Amino acid sequence: MSAILIAAGVIGAVGILVGIALVYIGNKFHVDVDERETAIREVLPGNNCGACGYAGCDAVAAAIVAGEASAAACPVGGAAVAEKINGIMGTNAEASARMVAFVKCNGSCDHTETRSSYTGINDCRAMALSGLNPWKCGFGCLGFGSCASVCPQNAITVKDGVALVDEEKCVGCGLCAKECPKGLIELIPYGQIRAVQCVNSDKGKDVKEVCDVGCIGCKICMKQCEAGAIAVENNIAHIDYSKCTDCGACAAKCPRKTIRKGQGQD
Amino acid sequence: MRNTFRGGVHPAGHKELSRDIPFETYLPHGEMVYPLGQHIGRPASPVVKKGDHVLAGQLIAEASAFVSANIVSGCSGIVKAVEPRRTIAGTMSECIVIDNDGLYETAPGVGEKVDFRTLTDEQIIEKVKAAGIIGMGGAGFPTHVKLKPKNPEAIHHVIVNGAECEPYITCDDQLMRNHAAEIITGLEVIMTLFPNSEGVIVIEDNKQEAISAMQSACSGKKDISVMAVPVKYPQGGERSCISVVTGAHYGITQLPADVGCIVDNVGTVLAVYRAVCESTPLMERGITITGEAAAKPGNYMTRIGVSCRELLEHAGGLKADGTAVKVLAGGPMMGVAFDSLDVPMQKNNNAFTFLASDEVSLAQKLQTACIRCGRCGRVCPQGLTPQLMSAAFEKKDYDRYENRLHGLECISCGSCTFICPAKRPLTQEFKVAKAEIMALKRAAKAKEGAAS
Numbered sequence: 001m002s003a004i005l006i007a008a009g010v011i012g013a014v015g016i017l018v019g020i021a022l023v024y025i026g027n028k029f030h031v032d033v034d035e036r037e038t039a040i041r042e043v044l045p046g047n048n049c050g051a052c053g054y055a056g057c058d059a060v061a062a063a064i065v066a067g068e069a070s071a072a073a074c075p076v077g078g079a080a081v082a083e084k085i086n087g088i089m090g091t092n093a094e095a096s097a098r099m100v101a102f103v104k105c106n107g108s109c110d111h112t113e114t115r116s117s118y119t120g121i122n123d124c125r126a127m128a129l130s131g132l133n134p135w136k137c138g139f140g141c142l143g144f145g146s147c148a149s150v151c152p153q154n155a156i157t158v159k160d161g162v163a164l165v166d167e168e169k170c171v172g173c174g175l176c177a178k179e180c181p182k183g184l185i186e187l188i189p190y191g192q193i194r195a196v197q198c199v200n201s202d203k204g205k206d207v208k209e210v211c212d213v214g215c216i217g218c219k220i221c222m223k224q225c226e227a228g229a230i231a232v233e234n235n236i237a238h239i240d241y242s243k244c245t246d247c248g249a250c251a252a253k254c255p256r257k258t259i260r261k262g263q264g265q266d
Numbered sequence: 267m268r269n270t271f272r273g274g275v276h277p278a279g280h281k282e283l284s285r286d287i288p289f290e291t292y293l294p295h296g297e298m299v300y301p302l303g304q305h306i307g308r309p310a311s312p313v314v315k316k317g318d319h320v321l322a323g324q325l326i327a328e329a330s331a332f333v334s335a336n337i338v339s340g341c342s343g344i345v346k347a348v349e350p351r352r353t354i355a356g357t358m359s360e361c362i363v364i365d366n367d368g369l370y371e372t373a374p375g376v377g378e379k380v381d382f383r384t385l386t387d388e389q390i391i392e393k394v395k396a397a398g399i400i401g402m403g404g405a406g407f408p409t410h411v412k413l414k415p416k417n418p419e420a421i422h423h424v425i426v427n428g429a430e431c432e433p434y435i436t437c438d439d440q441l442m443r444n445h446a447a448e449i450i451t452g453l454e455v456i457m458t459l460f461p462n463s464e465g466v467i468v469i470e471d472n473k474q475e476a477i478s479a480m481q482s483a484c485s486g487k488k489d490i491s492v493m494a495v496p497v498k499y500p501q502g503g504e505r506s507c508i509s510v511v512t513g514a515h516y517g518i519t520q521l522p523a524d525v526g527c528i529v530d531n532v533g534t535v536l537a538v539y540r541a542v543c544e545s546t547p548l549m550e551r552g553i554t555i556t557g558e559a560a561a562k563p564g565n566y567m568t569r570i571g572v573s574c575r576e577l578l579e580h581a582g583g584l585k586a587d588g589t590a591v592k593v594l595a596g597g598p599m600m601g602v603a604f605d606s607l608d609v610p611m612q613k614n615n616n617a618f619t620f621l622a623s624d625e626v627s628l629a630q631k632l633q634t635a636c637i638r639c640g641r642c643g644r645v646c647p648q649g650l651t652p653q654l655m656s657a658a659f660e661k662k663d664y665d666r667y668e669n670r671l672h673g674l675e676c677i678s679c680g681s682c683t684f685i686c687p688a689k690r691p692l693t694q695e696f697k698v699a700k701a702e703i704m705a706l707k708r709a710a711k712a713k714e715g716a717a718s
Contacts (some may be wrong), residue, residue: 006393116605119626119630120630120694121691121694121695123698125701126695126698129698130602130603131354132356132604136357
């Protein structure tokens with residue numbers, strides 16, 4: 001009986017001592033966490049995608065509290081999240097418009113011809129490095145889906161040899177744009193907006209030889225645009241979305257059907 | 267046991283297709299194209315413009331930086347354009363296009379005999395630089411840069427690399443058989459720059475004719491010797507050559523000169539002889555047209571800048587049965603595939619190999635997961651661990667790839683891919699990894715430059 005009492009006493013005493021030590025150490029090494037940081041972390045999407053430029057959602061929450069980042073720093077959360085963070089921080093930063101990725105190539109099997117057969121790692125960067133080109137056009141989508149493999153939202157699929165973004169799933173983090181060795185992916189405003197689906201900067205005659213739907217740099221779209229949002233530089237049209245009114249005049253007149261409304265392939 | 271380097275593999279040689287066929291000289295008649303960036307370093311800057319008349323042996327583009335090389339016209343004719351053209355690398359790059367008049371009028375002074383013993387070291391290096399000589403074995407590093415190490419007295423070995431370990435290729439073999447005396451004189455020219463050096467010619471012992479030709483050419487010269495080495499790939503790698511001759515190993519941050527060696531390919535040494543002793547700049551080179559799909563495999567001495575298609579047509583074209591599936595610049599171990607024959611031959615192309623079977627696509631079908639047998643590590647001449655490097659690449663853990671596994675030391679020889687029983691595309695993975703790491707480094711450097 002006494003053995004049980006001694007054991008219980010020793011364990012109890014050790015427990016009390018350890019408890020006191022833990023309380024003391026806890027106070028000694030206490031780190032103040034701004035409660036706003038925890039609150040912001042809770043309203044952020046939690047993808048840890050890095051699109052804001054910080055290491056993840058924890059890092060950007062800390063940066064917002066420290067005043068280094070704006071309350072609208074999260075491009076994925078958009079206006080809704082920015083509003084909540086404004087509420088927490090007492091600021092009134094305005095969220096930028098929702099952006100989505102857009103693949104500037106429509107050169108699928110129907111529009112361009114194959115040039116060489118490549119064997120090796122199924123990865124766009126490996127293929128770009130090999131110097132071989134699947135299509136006659138040297139600018140187009142290689143179709144191995146390296147963009148799809150980095151997309152945290154599974155928003156990209158490869159269809160007929162060209163990557164295609166699902167606008168509803170895309171959160172505009174831009175990881176795919178960084179991955180693409182051909183630099184084909186641009187972030188454009190959400191909402192089935194008009195975009196130039198080509199990056200081939202060769203002369204019009206050469207483009208016509210290799211692809212049915214490539215931009216030939218004819219400048220018809222530029223002349224149609226009343227807002228002055230389209231510039232043709234280096235034989236390729238580009239839309240400035242800060243000026244674009246999405247009136248559709250450019251797409252209606254494009255002789256090559258290179259300017260299209262929203263995501264898609266045809 | 268005979269002196270050899272660490273690791274290595276024994277791929278089938280296939281040299282019997284062309285090894286005993288002597289050089290046939292071919293003077294092209296079609297237009298000649300000279301890419302400005304056909305060497306390691308900054309592309310040369312053109313010194314001619316559209317409409318200019320140039321002569322064979324005339325400078326058409328000059329070195330634009332310390333590591334860069336001159337380019338010399340191989341034909342006479344009118345400059346047609348300076349414009350982007352497709353090159354063997356598959357990209358469009360700036361080229362000088364010359365409309366060849368077929369007369370091959372040479373520039374004044376070309377062919378003038380000079381005794382190299384009357385020249386100073388600076389004059390020799392200047393002649394090598396003016397001739398636009400680069401490493402002819404494939405890498406294309408400007409030779410005049412290599413000949414100017416910080417401390418010439420510390421160089422104790424000038425190694426002439428005649429190993430030619432790559433399967434199929436036989437042009438260096440033929441060069442040594444037919445131009446042994448010139449190569450030895452070229453070596454003596456280089457050795458005058460390095461007073462404390464001895465010359466060693468490294469040849470794999472499957473080239474007995476070349477070994478005896480070189481031995482008789484250097485008989486009586488006490489500081490030049492021929493070293494016959496066992497057949498093992500990649501014996502022709504710079505590091506492998508140094509390892510068998512001196513036993514020295516060196517890391518990625520070092521150059522051969524840091525371990526007291528200068529290594530030059532036999533083609534480069536011959537080009538040095540011609541530039542210094544015969545005042546003939548680098549206009550032509552030996553090239554092997556070979557492979558199971560080539561109708562008439564052989565060795566050709568032709569002008570640099572010729573279209574690959576024209577050269578192939580002269581060499582009898584492809585076999586009529588249409589078996590050609592792949593064309594490589596170089597051999598099957600380190601060569602790169604290209605997809606259009608309408609590209610110019612460059613200074614560093616030692617062979618065009620036309621394969622009748624695409625073993626890469628076959629291997630891709632048989633590819634399985636890594637079974638961790640470790641054979642890749644055993645054959646790696648650099649002593650790396652390819653299976654771990656591959657895993658790091660797949661996870662994009664470039665920090666581990668570079669700093670823990672020393673993956674930048676990889677020389678892309680292809681031995682690991684050759685030996686892998688699981689048919690993993692290891693070498694290609696490492697090429698991508700190295701390119702990515704170098705791109706990240708350049709980006710970091712640019713950022714640093716912008717910040718400061």
